[in-house]
Amino acid sequence: MIKRGNWNSRIGFILAASGSAVGLGNIWRFPYTAGKNGGAAFLVIYLAAILALALPVLLAEAALGRATGKNPVGAFKAIAPRGLWKSVGYLGVTAGFMILSYYAVIAGWTLGYFFKAVSGEFNRLTAAGHDAATMSRHGFASFTSSPVLQIILLAVFLGLTIYVTSRGVSGGIERWSKMLMPLLLGLLLLLMVRALTLKGAGAGVAFYLKPDFSLITPSVVIAAMGQAFFSLSLGIGTMITYGSYVKKNENLPASTGWIALCDTLIAVTAGFIIFPAVFSQGMDPAEGPGLVFNILPVIFAKIPMGQVFGAFFFLLLAIAALTTTVSLLEVPVAYFIDERGWPRRRAAWIAGGICLVFGIPAALSQGSVGFLTRLPLVNTDFLSFWDLIWGNLVLSIGALLIAVFVGWIWKSGNALLEITRGSGRFRPAFLWVIAIRYLAPVLILVILLSKILS
Ligand code: PFF
Numbered sequence: 001m002i003k004r005g006n007w008n009s010r011i012g013f014i015l016a017a018s019g020s021a022v023g024l025g026n027i028w029r030f031p032y033t034a035g036k037n038g039g040a041a042f043l044v045i046y047l048a049a050i051l052a053l054a055l056p057v058l059l060a061e062a063a064l065g066r067a068t069g070k071n072p073v074g075a076f077k078a079i080a081p082r083g084l085w086k087s088v089g090y091l092g093v094t095a096g097f098m099i100l101s102y103y104a105v106i107a108g109w110t111l112g113y114f115f116k117a118v119s120g121e122f123n124r125l126t127a128a129g130h131d132a133a134t135m136s137r138h139g140f141a142s143f144t145s146s147p148v149l150q151i152i153l154l155a156v157f158l159g160l161t162i163y164v165t166s167r168g169v170s171g172g173i174e175r176w177s178k179m180l181m182p183l184l185l186g187l188l189l190l191l192m193v194r195a196l197t198l199k200g201a202g203a204g205v206a207f208y209l210k211p212d213f214s215l216i217t218p219s220v221v222i223a224a225m226g227q228a229f230f231s232l233s234l235g236i237g238t239m240i241t242y243g244s245y246v247k248k249n250e251n252l253p254a255s256t257g258w259i260a261l262c263d264t265l266i267a268v269t270a271g272f273i274i275f276p277a278v279f280s281q282g283m284d285p286a287e288g289p290g291l292v293f294n295i296l297p298v299i300f301a302k303i304p305m306g307q308v309f310g311a312f313f314f315l316l317l318a319i320a321a322l323t324t325t326v327s328l329l330e331v332p333v334a335y336f337i338d339e340r341g342w343p344r345r346r347a348a349w350i351a352g353g354i355c356l357v358f359g360i361p362a363a364l365s366q367g368s369v370g371f372l373t374r375l376p377l378v379n380t381d382f383l384s385f386w387d388l389i390w391g392n393l394v395l396s397i398g399a400l401l402i403a404v405f406v407g408w409i410w411k412s413g414n415a416l417l418e419i420t421r422g423s424g425r426f427r428p429a430f431l432w433v434i435a436i437r438y439l440a441p442v443l444i445l446v447i448l449l450s451k452i453l454s
Helices: 012-021 024-036 040-068 072-079 086-119 121-127 132-144 147-166 169-177 180-196 201-209 218-231 238-243 252-280 291-302 306-340 344-363 382-420 429-453
Strands: none
Touching: 012 180, 012 238, 012 252, 012 306, 024 040, 024 086, 024 218, 024 252, 024 291, 024 306, 040 072, 040 201, 040 218, 040 238, 040 252, 040 382, 040 429, 072 086, 072 238, 072 306, 072 382, 086 121, 086 132, 086 147, 086 238, 086 291, 086 306, 086 344, 086 382, 121 132, 121 291, 121 306, 132 291, 147 306, 147 344, 180 201, 180 252, 180 291, 180 306, 201 252, 218 252, 218 382, 218 429, 238 306, 252 291, 252 382, 291 306, 306 344, 344 382, 382 429
């Protein structure tokens, strides 16, 4: 039997799982999704979704992983050997491939922007009198529409991901996740102070904090719920996989609480940077996926030593993205290791190679190829479309099925035995059972249906 990995230290799981949770979802996806969906109204629903839906599902995934010691397919099989449940595991493995394939494209942008910052491009454009809007036309659009560059950056990022993943659980993933998260948070707080002191920042704060509840539609609710699951890496079995490497004496409720807190704090902070900056520059908060890449360079150009801060920031963002891409690749890799008996290295290279192939349409969808940039029928680019399908719908459906599975098939009583192992007690046990058996399944279903019917 092939030896499975383990987290080495007590906080190894917290750091690695936070490394998975904190990523582009917090700093790139959260602000632009909030910007497109009403700002403060979105924030309220998002926070409610984290507490009522995502946190209980996170605990359920981690417990399922630790109890079975398996990848998502193996975990479902271990508890329900017959029947269709294992297909939820297969759906997760497939989603791992698909999400990684476009996520790595955005991750490649962070590398590209790191080099731009180092070269002083932001300062040059600002000095030449460009404001945020023209900067985006000059910088972002021409950058993302260069096909060769986009594919190279994608390949480089996947190469890094494969390298770390093939080094194994504690040697690769855990080592990289340590230290970097606090560093990223520190830099974010610094940028927040700068953004909040920009002229006109108040309008951004109001947009972010003063909810206009008339803006809430089924689309807003589904976007907020999808973002909550996406941000905590739920619904596809990433946390089942990471939970499978947790030692039995670790306190799961406390660990998952820290992970959710850390993730939410970083996303909310990102909003306090982006919205004040967007409004101070007279930009449109609803402009979409380019939002962060257009606005941050403007701030860097406005602060002393902005070139250094800018370079440092995009480097940290790339590292935050790397600890996430590693977790996405780990889902299929763990499957190939456990279920197919492949050595880790081979699993990592083959799974990463598949992601490269699937990533190409996403890489070419930001201006390089007309058809992919504006897909017929759906009227959006391939990357955004893929994110909607896999990063929102499949993720939410996955979370729904995992909640039903843990609450009703494995049974919440058995799950609670696993949850309290290592911690002894879990005060909100009753609330968790309500959330996982009733609240999560019903709410997710209603939200998905209301979107389909609207
Ligand atoms: N949580 C990651 C982020 O916020 O960037 C994205 C993600 C990772 C989503 C793993 C889903 C997943 F399974």
